[in-house]
């Protein structure tokens with residue numbers, strides 16, 4: 001995989017039969033509203049240009065803070081390196097699908113945000129899914145934004161001639177743990193909010209599907225009315241990476257309309273064990289080789305069930321960052337140095353993860369596609385896969 005060329009992220013092209021469109025939705029405008037990036041099957045159009053990978057430079061500011069590196073220098077480097085990157089999806093292209101689309105709600109990891117998992121979301125959309133990648137406002141994202149109404153004084157000053165004449169953009173950045181603050185209460189509160197935000201995103205999609213007009217705070221050229229009767233809301237899954245993997249479990253527990261979950265390198269720490277018996281849906285744990293440890297795996301094992309399908313595979317040669325888009329960004333040596341790449345070619349790793357995911361979704365959403373050709377991957381039957389995990393889990397004392 002050569003270096004990503006100047007403006008095209010080195011993301012591998014999608015394999016599915018559909019062209020992919022991408023747009024953004026926010027409603028309402030407050031931090032309590034729903035905010036997600038939508039990936040969907042679209043008409044082939046020359047008119048649309050590719051969507052931006054990271055739409056605002058404030059995201060790079062936030063990322064620098066999250067990584068505890070100097071903001072001014074790194075924000076400029078990030079912008080220089082990644083500022084013009086496009087993803088393999090057409091911005092605001094018209095929705096098009098011959099059949100009702102199954103739906104996936106995607107939840108990002110700690111310090112990430114809604115646009116950083118496009119290799120996964122674009123692949124699913126190319127295979128006929130509508131994917132809403134949520135941007136969480138629990139202060140776990142590197143950065144996110146929302147709006148507030150102008151106050152009289154702001155109106156008086158008539159400063160920002162923002163498109164939403166009476167709305168002022170507000171940025172929320174990653175909340176670091178305060179000195180001496182215990183982590184679990186914060187993370188547990190955040191995972192509950194994250195699950196509510198995934199459920200709220202599904203509610204918004206449900207309204208679009210029933211033809212209810214909603215006012216998108218963001219100025220997009222996308223025709224949202226075209227989504228009427230476009231979704232198969234009996235076939236909805238929730239998916240996420242790391243903290244987003246914990247969000248999968250919490251969301252399954254709270255919302256029975258999520259028929260199954262796919263957790264990529266789930267970080268189990270934020271979860272309360274007492275919810276585990278309440279999760280009744282199938283779960284697929286897809287793990288990297290380097291991120292897992294006994295305590296984390298043993299929490300996943302507590303979800304094992306004789307009656308509900310719970311599957312786990314580990315992808316050889318992968319690291320935690322093998323799932324987000326950053327793994328495609330740099331050449332090999334820098335990528336390995338920064339732990340953005342493992343030993344395995346990132347395109348092969350994400351391809352295995354995506355195909356195993358599609359096979360699992362076909363099985364548990366009852367799709368009539370040919371994704372069952374990848375069923376062996378669910379059982380780890382591949383040279384680059386390990387069934388279950390390579391972490392030795394001491395049988396926890398009964």
Ligand SMILES: CCN(CC)CCN(C[C@]12C[C@](c3ccc(C(F)(F)F)cc3)(C1)C2)C(=O)Cn1c(SCc2ccc(F)cc2)nc(=O)c2c1C=CC2
Pocket residue numbers: 063066067068108109110111112116241242243244267320321324326329338340
């Ligand atoms: C010192 C900071 N310390 C914060 C607690 C640990 C920071 N950290 C390791 C990092 C993320 C890293 C990263 C990104 C991006 C570049 C870049 F150079 F490519 F931009 C480089 C290096 C820094 C690898 C993680 O948090 C790992 N992690 C993640 S990483 C999700 C993510 C974040 C930002 C992204 F751009 C893409 C993906 N999501 C989780 O849910 C959990 C964990 C750990 C437990 C739960």
